[in-house]
Amino acid sequence: xxxxxxxxxxxxxxxxxxRLSCAASGFTFSSYTMNWVRQAPGKGLEWVSSITxxxxxxxxxxxxxxxxxxxxxxxxxxxxxxxxxLRAEDTAVYYCARIVPxxxxxxxxxxxxxxxxx
Amino acid sequence: EIVMTQSPATLSVSPGERATLSCRASQSVSGNLAWxxxxxxxxxxxxxxxxxxxxxxxxxxxxxxxxxxEFTLTISSLQSxxxxxxxxxxxxxxxxxxxxxxxxxxxx
Numbered sequence: 276x277x278x279x280x281x282x283x284x285x286x287x288x289x290x291x292x293x294r295l296s297c298a299a300s301g302f303t304f305s306s307y308t309m310n311w312v313r314q315a316p317g318k319g320l321e322w323v324s325s326i327t328x329x330x331x332x333x334x335x336x337x338x339x340x341x342x343x344x345x346x347x348x349x350x351x352x353x354x355x356x357x358x359x360x361l362r363a364e365d366t367a368v369y370y371c372a373r374i375v376p377x378x379x380x381x382x383x384x385x386x387x388x389x390x391x392x393x
Numbered sequence: 394e395i396v397m398t399q400s401p402a403t404l405s406v407s408p409g410e411r412a413t414l415s416c417r418a419s420q421s422v423s424g425n426l427a428w429x430x431x432x433x434x435x436x437x438x439x440x441x442x443x444x445x446x447x448x449x450x451x452x453x454x455x456x457x458x459x460x461x462x463e464f465t466l467t468i469s470s471l472q473s474x475x476x477x478x479x480x481x482x483x484x485x486x487x488x489x490x491x492x493x494x495x496x497x498x499x500x501x
Binding site for chain 2 (some may be wrong): 381
């Protein structure tokens with residue numbers, strides 16, 4: 276069974292940093308492009324970042340470039356998102372999601388909540 | 394970036410009736426369109442891809458159609474568990490993946 280379990284969210288002050296993690300199991304993690312998608316409270320889904328299976332390529336939403344860094348550790352079946360210089364508008368549930376070829380998000384974790392507030 | 398627009402924002406339908414949700418792309422995405430269902434407090438779940446292909450385990454009452462810029466998700470006979478949020482997403486020009494703003498399907 277495919278499982279994606281996020282962790283690392285919490286309450287952080289504006290300008291602070293967090294490192295989000297996603298533990299994957301039930302599939303060959305190293306074969307898949309992985310992603311972060313976020314959802315602000317009461318809002319829709321916003322793609323954040325993607326990383327290819329061997330970390331050769333990373334992609335970011337234009338509005339987030341420079342503050343967010345995606346990475347993965349295939350030996351540990353884990354995905355990470357380093358988020359820096361956080362702003363109130365970054366408050367959201369951050370989902371880890373697997374993508375199959377062409378860009379279809381076929382499995383999602385339950386998400387981790389990031390709250391940016393003073 | 395391709396912009397996805399869903400309509401209506403909220404759809405009120407009685408159980409047992411048919412629901413039709415629309416999604417429009419700002420430019421052609423061919424058939425590279427997916428639909429997701431999200432229930433309160435849960436992660437999104439893949440429903441359809443390729444505009445009309447049901448994901449594993451999705452009941453046959455769900456169907457998708459369309460190509461280019463106009464797409465439709467139809468639920469033929471609404472069950473109580475179908476009342477949820479629905480999002481469309483294009484993957485023709487990925488990255489970025491872009492989602493519609495969602496349609497809330499509520500009980501009438």
